[in-house]
Amino acid sequence: MGKSILLINGPNLNLLGTREPHVYGHTTLSDVELSSCEVAASHGAVLDSFQSNHEGAIVDRIQAARGKVDGIIINPGAYTHTSVAIRDALLSVGIPFIELHVSNVHAREPWRHHSYFSDKAAGIIVGLGVYGYKVAVEHVCVNFEEKEKEAKAAL
Numbered sequence: 796m797g798k799s800i801l802l803i804n805g806p807n808l809n810l811l812g813t814r815e816p817h818v819y820g821h822t823t824l825s826d827v828e829l830s831s832c833e834v835a836a837s838h839g840a841v842l843d844s845f846q847s848n849h850e851g852a853i854v855d856r857i858q859a860a861r862g863k864v865d866g867i868i869i870n871p872g873a874y875t876h877t878s879v880a881i882r883d884a885l886l887s888v889g890i891p892f893i894e895l896h897v898s899n900v901h902a903r904e905p906w907r908h909h910s911y912f913s914d915k916a917a918g919i920i921v922g923l924g925v926y927g928y929k930v931a932v933e934h935v936c937v938n939f940e941e942k943e944k945e946a947k948a949a950l
């Protein structure tokens with residue numbers, strides 16, 4: 796059966812394309828979600844997208860993914876720097892996740908340098924612009940494929 800990926804975008808990422816375009820670019824979130832879906836489909840995987848400006852809603856979506864999703868790609872937005880609740884939710888469901896930031900947070904204000912997610916992430920993508928989403932999906936899919944090959948070889 797095809798693998799399932801959940802793409803989560805946190806607060807203000809619904810404004811991608813119009814929000815501080817000098818920092819986040821001109822591509823909209825719908826375009827990002829569509830191209831992420833296409834990359835997943837090209838590998839036979841299914842990608843669901845979720846965006847919320849509310850911490851609790853993100854926690855609820857992560858909890859609902861338990862046992863149903865094989866990998867999560869999350870851009871927690873400003874919650875990156877504040878949210879123990881979202882970190883705990885990711886750890887509770889035990890689904891491997893990639894942390895993603897459109898901008899290079901390490902080249903910005905010092906308080907953006909700390910993340911509640913990085914030490915638990917399977918990988919981190921920072922500063923590649925919205926292209927980072929395609930990279931993340933491609934990586935997750937290739938990783939699934941490699942694990943499947945290894946499992947078959949071990950039989």
Ligand SMILES: O=C1C[C@@](O)(C(=O)O)C[C@@H](O)[C@@H]1O
Pocket residue numbers: 806807808870871872873874875895896897898899900907
């Ligand atoms: O909302 C965001 C977006 C962001 O996660 C990024 O994608 O670069 C970086 C965060 O610091 C910021 O609060």
